[in-house]
Amino acid sequence: xxxxxxxxxxxxxxxxxxxxxxxxxxxxxxxxxxxxxxxxxxxxxxxxxxxxxxxxxxxxxxxxxxxxxxxxxxxxxxxxxxxxxxxxxxxxxxxxxxxxxxxxxxxxxxxxxxxxxxxxxxxxxxxxxxxxxxxxxxxxxxxxxxxxxxxxxxxxxxxxxxxxxxxxxxxxxxxxxxxxxxxxxxxxxxxxxxxxxxxxxxxxxxxxxxxx
Amino acid sequence: xxxxxxxxxxxxxxxxxxxxxxxxxxxxxxxxxxxxxxxxxxxxxxxxxxxxxxxxxxxxxxxxxxxxxxxxxxxxxxxxxxxxxxxxxxxxxxxxxxxxxxxxxxxxxxxxxxxxxxxxxxxxxxxxxxxxxxxxxxxxxxxxxxxxxxxxxxxxxxxxxxxxxxxxxxxxxxxxxxxxxxxxxxxxxxxxxxxxxxxxxxxxxxxxxxxx
Numbered sequence: 001x002x003x004x005x006x007x008x009x010x011x012x013x014x015x016x017x018x019x020x021x022x023x024x025x026x027x028x029x030x031x032x033x034x035x036x037x038x039x040x041x042x043x044x045x046x047x048x049x050x051x052x053x054x055x056x057x058x059x060x061x062x063x064x065x066x067x068x069x070x071x072x073x074x075x076x077x078x079x080x081x082x083x084x085x086x087x088x089x090x091x092x093x094x095x096x097x098x099x100x101x102x103x104x105x106x107x108x109x110x111x112x113x114x115x116x117x118x119x120x121x122x123x124x125x126x127x128x129x130x131x132x133x134x135x136x137x138x139x140x141x142x143x144x145x146x147x148x149x150x151x152x153x154x155x156x157x158x159x160x161x162x163x164x165x166x167x168x169x170x171x172x173x174x175x176x177x178x179x180x181x182x183x184x185x186x187x188x189x190x191x192x193x194x195x196x197x198x199x200x201x202x203x204x205x206x207x208x209x210x211x212x
Numbered sequence: 213x214x215x216x217x218x219x220x221x222x223x224x225x226x227x228x229x230x231x232x233x234x235x236x237x238x239x240x241x242x243x244x245x246x247x248x249x250x251x252x253x254x255x256x257x258x259x260x261x262x263x264x265x266x267x268x269x270x271x272x273x274x275x276x277x278x279x280x281x282x283x284x285x286x287x288x289x290x291x292x293x294x295x296x297x298x299x300x301x302x303x304x305x306x307x308x309x310x311x312x313x314x315x316x317x318x319x320x321x322x323x324x325x326x327x328x329x330x331x332x333x334x335x336x337x338x339x340x341x342x343x344x345x346x347x348x349x350x351x352x353x354x355x356x357x358x359x360x361x362x363x364x365x366x367x368x369x370x371x372x373x374x375x376x377x378x379x380x381x382x383x384x385x386x387x388x389x390x391x392x393x394x395x396x397x398x399x400x401x402x403x404x405x406x407x408x409x410x411x412x413x414x415x416x417x418x419x420x421x422x423x424x
Contacts, residue, residue, distance in 0.1 A: 051424065079399065105422040106314065106325075106347040107369030107399035113318075114371075117395040135318040157319030159326075162395040163375075183329040183374040187291065187319035210317040212263065 003043075003088040006031035007081045007100040007112070008051070013132040018099060026088060028080040031100050036063050044070040044087050047080045081112050089124050096124060102132045113137060116204055117162045125204060136209045144199045149191045150209040156196065157208035159185040164203035172196045215255075215300040218243035219293045219312040219324070220263070225344040230311060238300060240292040243312050248275050256282040256299050259292045293324050301336050308336060314344045325349060328416055329374045337416060348421045356411045361403045362421040368408065369420035371397040376415030384408045 002023030008030030025042045027035040032045035033052055036059075045064055049057050064071045074083045081101055088096050101112040116125050116139045130137040136150045139161070147156075156172060160181055169176040173190040181203070198205065214235030220242030237254045239247040244257035245264055248271070257276055261269050276283045286295045293313055300308050313324040328337045328351045342349040348362045351373075359368075368384060372393055381388040385402040393415070410417065 102318065103315070104346060105367065105399075105420075105424070106344075106349060107367060107371075107397055107420040107422055109321075110325075110369070110371055110397035110418075110420075111399040113322075114395060114397050132318075134316060137318060155317065155319060157322070159319075159322055183326060185319055185322035185326050187317075187323040206322075208317075208319040208322075210319055212317070 001091065001093045002095045002097065003091060003093040005081065005084045005088060005096065005098045005101075006035055007084070007098065007108075008034075008047075009100040009108070009132075010103040011100075013103045013134075014099060015131060015133050021097065023093075023095075023097075024091075026084045028084040028100075032064075033060050034100070036060055041067075042069055044072075044084070046072050046074060046083045046087070048073050079108075079111055082115055082118075085115060085121065085124070085128070089121065093124075094127065096128045098128065098130045099132070101130050102135065113206065114161055116206075134210055134212075138207045138209075140198060140200065140205045140207060142200050142202055144197065147196045147198060147207055149194045149196075153209040153211050154190065155187070155208075155210045155212075156189040156191060157185055157187040157206075157210070158189065158198070159206045159208070160203055161206050162203045164200050164205055166199070166201040167205060168199045170197040170199065213303065213305045214307045214309065215303060215305040217293065217296045217300060217308065217310045217313075218247055219296070219310065220246075220259075221312040221320070221344075222315040223312075225315040225346075226311060227343055227345050233309065235305075235307075235309075236303075238296045240296040240312075244276075245272050246312070248272055253279075254281055256284075256296070258284050258286060258295045258299070260285050291320075291323055293320075294327055294330075297327060297333065297336070297340070301333065305336075306339065308340045310340065310342045311344070313342050314347065325418065326373055328418075346422055346424075350419045350421075352410060352412065352417045352419060354412050354414055356409065359408045359410060359419055361406045361408075365421040365423050366402065367399070367420075367422045367424075368401040368403060369397055369399040369418075369422070370401065370410070371418045371420070372415055373418050374415045376412050376417055378411070378413040379417060380411045382409040382411065 005026045007028045027045045029047040035042045125139045167178045217238045219240045239257045241259035337351045379390045
């Protein structure tokens, strides 16, 4: 099962054909309103929707109620996207795709991209992908791992998002061998074939695949 | 002296009145072309400009030559923005503002925002700010520090970009006291007055000020 989360980021960063994604949908914050506007069924909505106009809010709340859609508000220590991910996680999905989580506020973007560093998400780290028009962001846990090329992307980037030991990029255009953790985005790498092999001993490495 | 760097990110994320900034300009990558297009004098240009069309490239190169503007290309281990920052650093400025460094490719954004984690930039960490339409990103080194509110922003975020010990947010809307490093963006905080006090013992904390 695939679960898709739509967060409230700028719509111009949505990939083409967003709503043709298979799977079930969760709306986070303004993302719930946008799912409603696009006639998409959602399994859950999260947020206080304080960015919606009064009439939008009333329409959305009536829709959630009429369709018996679960609706929760995040506590102050959680973000809407975090709570959406926790609910998705409980459904034991094979894959989670998060859209609308980039662009706009830098604190939102970084908050979203670093969620996978929270130990509570341990079992979905390698199942979760953040996707926008130009970028696909995935994550790798310790071990010897294979990264597959996402179609229509060109550039490959790797970044330790917490304490990563013995990080190796084995067969990309620019190999890398690090024993100590370095807090740095290794950007503008490229695939030589359709797969790249990497390894790490501890921590989590973020993998970005992008196009201009 | 203030030095401004214009990188090649999306122009729609530029703040209003960008070219009214005081100080000297450096163009990084497509940013050099945009400075030329806007009739802005630049002290240095960096990049291979491979994203420019042949005619644009010829025009820019003639302009750089005619005006005796320093032009260097980054090595494969450096990004254009990194090299621009190093050149800015050598001029011993009071302040460095970086524009055009957000939006578009996530690997570029993260590469830019994490440059301040490189020890080579130690002496400009607290002088450097990344700015776009919605965000101002600055950095704090160890000590007891004061963060001043940037006009027209609402939200305040804090994120350790390397190994930060004893991080305290003292008098913002949501205080925080951490002894161990946590790889997390603490987003959606707010000022109570026009200043917030924070302290840290080691590492570097990124400070984001944003609006919706």
